[in-house]
Amino acid sequence: MSSLLNSIDFRFVIESLIKVAAVFVLGLLSPVSMNWIERRGLAFIQNRLGPNRTGPFGLLQSVADGIKFLFKEDITPLEANKWLYTLAPVVMVVPAFMATIVYPIGPTVNLPYIGPTELYVTHFNIGLLYVMAVTSMCVYGIVMAGWGSNSKYSLLGGLRSSAQMISYELSLSLSVIAVVLMTGSLDLVEIVKQQSGWGGMRWNIFGGSAGVFMILPVVIGFFIYLISAIAETNRVPFDLPEAETELVGGFHTEYSSSLKFAMLFMAEYVNMLTVSMLATTLFFGGWNGPGVAQIPVLGVLYFFLKIGFFMLLYIWLRGTLPRLRYDQLMNFGWKFLLPVALFNIVLAAVLGVIFL
């Protein structure tokens, strides 16, 4: 066994464990913070007050909710499929967290006592495909929750969501191809590094390394990505799987505010975080911004500011837009978004052949 032990690089293992823990905590914090921001923000948009009693400005509301989730009685419906009902939240939350490990949240920084450190957990040359593959597994959690609950509202929610997520996953995957064609890489770390020109402002949405010729396909791709990402995370105006006016709560109707419900809830927010990070990485330069070349730590701040923008956009949309009807959703996805995404690939390829 000596060679086996020798082959393990313990420094690498410990470094990776710390990074994984950091990303995991980031994922855990996103629902806690976003829950408060969303409820207060929605209240602000709708001219209400929102939760403001627990702590200053209601800041401890999420903590109170978490404690409530922990101590509430965990009820499994009598006729539910115990296995699937219990497994569904896990199946939903695990891929959501798995997708967070490939994003570079900052440039190489010089940490005291440790030396130069890369601010990503890992990177491989198919990083983008990995994210797509892992996030596509989330639908099983919804399907299992919907079917396993043995309730008609849950089943309808599960059916709707599986149809919706398959439909919009296509246009989501196709929308990023313009960026891949332009950067010539599937590695997210490499894609971010390529956008560091022009004093940190050479983002792909401004044409990136390819210059101004590629602006059009990338901008079209970005808007397709944004719409599909909102649909993939089941948020307003595409929140049909949990349309509360029609389906009570959709796929999580039977999850009675226990820890399982908290996990479903957490998965939704981590998924929002993941697609926001992917949008930032692919289109908005990741950690790049003015001054990062001089002060590398600034990159982390830029990255979180950009993610914050997308997360606030979700809340803004939720406060503004009405829900789509189911047939409108399907028609929009298949008859408009998918053809435009396909056309966009052709456009990007033609422009790439001419100008690159």
Add this chain to the structure above:
Amino acid sequence: MDVNTLLNTIEISHILFLGFAALCVVAAFNVILQHNPIYSALALIIVLCTLAALFVTLYAPFIAAIQVLVYAGAIMVLFIFVIMLLNVREEESKTDQQKYLKYLAVPFFLAMLGEVFAVIKTVGAPPASANPPGTVESIANGMFTNYVLPFEAASVLILMAIVGSMLLARRESAADTNLIEDALNAANRSTPMPAIETVREIEEEVAA
């Protein structure tokens, strides 16, 4: 090879490979043995995911990602969708109709076993190169140079399948719609429905 040399040559990727392979076989047995189709489908998803993990340990990350993305992420969702939609609870025992078909499994199994042994005997260890076969670059190179004809043939085949399914799922043409309308009108003449009668009355009134 004694135990010590075996232990000295072992690596972490070997342990991972064996672990995922064992999981894969267990899940594959579950696909067959489960009576509830939804459990079978879920076990098949585990098979596909563990296969992807095996591909990763074999230095083929691209194939692994595509395996999860296409099979586990898209095709199996459709399977589950259909099973949920039909709400099949337990397997209906219709296996008795093919009483003798199951004995075909034995020769097929033996043939496959022989094939596996033949492959193991002929194929050696993969050459340790900087660009292993299974990365995006090597697959793209192969697909658009040496294997461009099979690749294009497969694309045409898939296109044909898409057009075929569109043809089957398409709404009725104008001629068909007319036929259906004629049939409906005939039915209405024999047993007039009250709602249609009222509509006709209203129409007559409007016309008058």
